[in-house]
Amino acid sequence: MPTREIAGKVVEVDAEGFLCNPNDWTKEIAEEIAREEGIEQLTELHWKVIEFCRADFKARGEPPTLRRITKEGGVDTKTLYALFPKGPAKKVARIAGLGKPTGCI
């Protein structure tokens, strides 16, 4: 796996830029990946989603589906798409330092 430096830390990433090891993740890494994804500033609501995803991943071993984020994570579909526009599924997972999501919903 290739490595790259994000926010001053050298981490392993896959071909699409997802962190290979979720434990490498830091808040600074999230901020830098968010900027790469076109989100200049992570707001409180962004963090709410990111923290839900990380906690859910820890509990269940896979990145949550968007359906799970809207049902259990406390943000509705409209808000989620406004926070992470143009393809929220991969963006959320990438910023949260999780692997590429495989769910269909």
Place this chain on the structure above:
Amino acid sequence: MNEEKQRKLAIICSKGSLDMAYPGMVLANAALMSGIEVHMFFTFWGLDMITERKMDHLKITPLGNPSMGMPNLLSILPGMTAMATSMMKKEIAKLDFPPVREFLQMIVDAGGHLYGCKMSMDMMKLTKDDLFPGVERVLGAMEFMEISEGAQIIFI
């Protein structure tokens, strides 16, 4: 990350049975989750998916459906369609897929566009008021051609 041309998907839904309603919605939602622009055109029996008094009652029948493995002679018995429908709804819920109305609302909230087919609506004596409120407009086939310009098209 990388600048790409905006990908666009047009899905034509022409079937009104429960099993044929889901493929279009799953693909539309997957496209939206991936940042792809989505237009869904409901024509003929597909209109049942967006007709207020029908959309919550779509059914699947084992009759004449070889995939379900039930002999046709049994499938004609009263209650078989209801039974198959209730079984399928349970399986759908197990996978965490929402019912039709909620699924379409999700697609609309995610920025997807829904359209009713004018000709089919005329034939079935339906007006825009009979449709799910998330439906954006009623279109003729030629207008659909304009909207779907440059899109990848899926016919279901």
